[in-house]
Amino acid sequence: MILPAHALHWLPPCPDLDRRLAALKADHGRADGLAEAMALANTRLDFLQTRRLDGIVQKLPEEVWSGRPRLRVTLLGTGTMEHLPPGIRVAALRRGLRVDCAVSGYGQWRQDILDPGSPLAAAKPDVLLLAVDPAELLPELPLSASAEDAAQAVEAVAEEVVGLWRRARERTGAAIIHQAMPLNEPATFGHLERLVPASRGALAAALDAKLVEAAARERVLLLDLRTALAEIGAREVGDLRLWHHAKQAISPAATPWYGEQVGRILAALRGLSKKVLVLDLDNTLWGGVIGDDGLAGIVLGQGSATGEAFVAFQRHVHRLSRRGVVLAVSSKNNLDTAEAVFRDHPEMVLRREDIAAFEANWEDKPSALRRIARDLELGIDSLVFFDDNPAERELVRRTLPEVAVPEVPDAPELYVQTLADAGYFEAVAFTVDDAKRTDQYRANAERKQMAAGSTDMDGFLRDLGMVLEVRRFTPVDLPRITQLINKTNQFNLTTRRYTEPEVQELAADAQVLAYAARLRDRFGDNGIIAIIIGRRIDAGGRPALDLDTWLMSCRVLGRTVEQAMLRVVAEDARVHGIGLLLGTYLPSPKNGMVREHYPRLGFAPDGDEGEATRWRLDLEAADLPTAPHVALDLHLTPQQRPEA
Template sequence: MEQLAWLPAHPELGAAIGAARKLPDAGERLAEAIRLAGFRRDFTATGRIDKLAQLARQEGAGAGLTTLRLAILASHTVDHLVPALRVGGLGRRLALNVHVAPYGMYRQVLLGEDAALAGFAPHLILLALDAEDARIELSPDASEADVAAAVALRTEELRRLWRRARARYGAQVVQQTLVPAEPLLFGSFEALVPAAPYAVTERLNAAIRSAAREEGVLLLDLAWQAARSGLAAGFADPVRWHQAKQLVSPLLAPSYGEALAAICGAVAGTSRKCLVLDLDNTLWGGVIGDDGLEGIRLGQGNATGEAFLAMQRYAAALGRRGVILAVCSKNTAEVAEDAFAHHPEMALKRSDIACFVANWNDKAGNLRHIARTLNIGLDSLVFVDDNPAEREIIRRELPDVAVPELPEDVANYPEVIAAAAYFETASFTADDAVRSRAYALNAERAAALEQATDLPGYLRSLEMTMTAKPVGPAELPRATQLINKTNQFNLTTRRYTAAEAERLAADPAAVMLSLRLRDRFGDNGLISVIIARPDAALPPGEMLIDTWLMSCRVLGRQVEEATLGILAGQARLRGATALIGEYRPTAKNTMVAGHYEKLGFRHMKPPAGAEPGAAFWRCDISDVQIPKHFIEVEAA
């Protein structure tokens, strides 16, 4: 597959970069750099876009981007990869600040005292190692037990480094897997010799993956990417290695940057949430309105039908792992839905689709409708359409929507969508697996609201029950995920790594709660996370509401009122006399600007050291008046 195949080609990328450099305003130059990052590019063009963006950022531009600090500790040369990483970040609405530790000094940096890294205060630390550094020297006739012991010893060293990084910096650790560099000694027999170099590297990678799962470490699985990308020659090239100790060729820098930026985006909460699918010639061959149910090509029996079936199966698999599925098609709704109901080869079912829009309106308007219906931003959508003209219209009209460029053959659609890493994640929980169904159930709730004669009657009819419990090991992955992904109903948009969230959850002086909501339609899953803690800028007895976030799919159901009662009770148990609410305005959370005022808090002067622009609200716990609501609250 061609490098960055999901991005469209620009007819004159070099000229466009040159023109962008002449724009008078730094904000305009940065906006143009972000736009140009969305085109297919080589190493040189990537470097020019990065320079354009960096100069604009130095002049103060950067509104709308999430800043993330990444430290790279490597056993090979990585400086040539940094521009591609930063440009990959632009496409994910990230302003990546990158610190590269001295070459080959990762042990010394982590085990000793490194002032530069401490001053940088990284959010993420990438341990980028190579097979040469991780070489395990064994005789070719070493036993299985000898190999297992050597691999375990090396893996345990990595565990110590990961733990040190988390304890000292509170950073999310990312481990790069090892790309086998040596030629085979035994040919196809290599895997059957325990101590053969390639076999040892594979075994070490398997041990690293297993240990990372146990330690909460993320993976940049370069070994899998090298094997699957078709670009393996650009990894561990012996010429580049001996000349410059480069594991990744400059030619592959754009791909490497995108892969690592996708992980950064997952940690920062900028990954996409929803896959929006066209129908005709995207999920089946032909036009159902013209060809009829029997005439579309789908399913076993011919290559084209099988390719469309494979595309549907991939979309269904994404739905099962938590990606919201929607349909946006120019079609008659009844005709389009008939395929889901009656075609025997459909892998996707109508119940898999959280929002189904089939009409003759323009697709840009329909995508806006889908985003509103699902209560997510346009920047959460990925729109897949076989029609190049429709793709171009959406890119122009809705630049926040991701629109992958598609190959001519549908057989290659799944691989291109996967390579784009739109839905990269930093965790996976049971709640994720049912998320798409939860959004579909919201449509049923909306239908019930339309039939209701009054709002209190509707809320009462939902038969809602909220469960609140302290965040423990079982809830921590999902709670951390919500902290880093929720943008709209989020009062402060503070982001915490898994290590930082774990420390807050373990602090006896703090309150960290996870809240779940179920009703007669089903379980909404974990819908809110609350963190309240003492703060040095506040008098004793006052607790700062550090984080209050909620899933937008439960808006308008009095969850906020019920949550306040739970929070006040937990704060009272810790001896608190007042709650201090903080609102940090962002481009996306204006919907909660009046949150504390609606709950009866009084506006107050910001405490010393408060972030500029933040507003603060106070409520004495003895004066808390919980507005009437229709939610039954139970402790877990």
């Protein structure tokens, strides 16, 4: 069996793959080796090509990975899984993430979780992928068992699985991904199967529903292969012959596809999901060319299959926007002509206010994409570029390899499926702030317009009416806090990454002071924009707060928020009998903008540790900077509130 051609259809083929793989293998120490490997990972590879690339990448020198995000992943489960890591590693590489994979012993998943002497804890995984065959979990009941008996048996199994999740998290602190797969057994009753409470199909469906409900409650992630398999076809991914002979639930030929499903979740855990969808207009959001065909001549809406397909694509894009994906436009068009379609065409689903950055001009697309990233204050690697023109796609791939560029099919009826299958916007949490993302970027654009019209910065900051609300970490904010910790790269002093269970442990640690700040102003709520985590230590006989993490959203740069945050932390530290703040700047490929953060705030040098620079601020003698136009709304009780 070979992987079907449509499995990774959004990736472009690589006609000279063999030559490029051979060149990379022959000189695996080359300076651009990782960049070339990532470029090859972003092409359509089959099982053998994936293994070849993975084998070469594993031999790349360690220094090429410097500054790259990394995850340790352990696979636990019931079947044979040794063939899965290459696909997972290559899929992660596709997103700029390094993954180290360990595979538990065959069928040892319960023992590894429960036995304190198992190698699981020693492996120190960041992520546990639990791939358990649902057939092994199902209770054995007589087919005549009542619905009540079946429900009780399923509840008992679900409680056992939840207990194992909790035990695994306690032992490792890892994020847990539970693999949900359909039962790989033929129905005993045919179409009556799920109406017989004690049948295998009915029990599997009931257990699946229980585990989904429990995963939401326990903050366990799902690798939901049920939905994915429905798209690609279960028989394309698994083979009963392979299961019986080798206990391989996933066929070797399907490991690139499986690795892609896992890789997108791992990337999302490290904040590497894409953030912005940049759309072309003509023949992408509607059929035809607006400049030639006019408003009445473009194909959009009811009356034709193609017009309805463009509407369906816009609906899908609009739903992405509502869950937090930022929308932008890059079109070779006159601005007024392009914007008129959003304003005046009755069948348009997307409106101008849904678009956070709008580039309609006659310049090249790479230049437009650079401006979009700059205006949104995001990295160029945050963008996905969706354009029907293959020449434009190829130009962007060559000029801006950090930008994700899916292969767009000729038929607009397939646009939705292509964008959905590519999984660029995979999420591991959904927060209120995510739902407000487009509004926040639009409000930020209004702030920039106001700043451009202000005669002085002091007046601009005063007129903003900023209120900084600072809280301890709360359970309701943990998903958003974890999201920020893992995706903030530029204003991030150490770029340390934590899973949600680890953040929860930090919040509960009596030696840790943790702060989450939300900024409101006259234009709206910016959401949580700053995270500071400090650990109380002894520094030469003096109580000190060592600032493990300090990160902020680039959207609030230049508004004296960092000065206000320092004042809050300093005063709260004093309340706790701490007289010294210690800070670390650990350089990364993207955080050069905060190199002088601590000295700008009055910290003094405190030596170096390798690449890291250390800084200290004596609170007994410090003259703290002020932020006169930032009002404080503090929720640090029962601790004393610092003065604004």
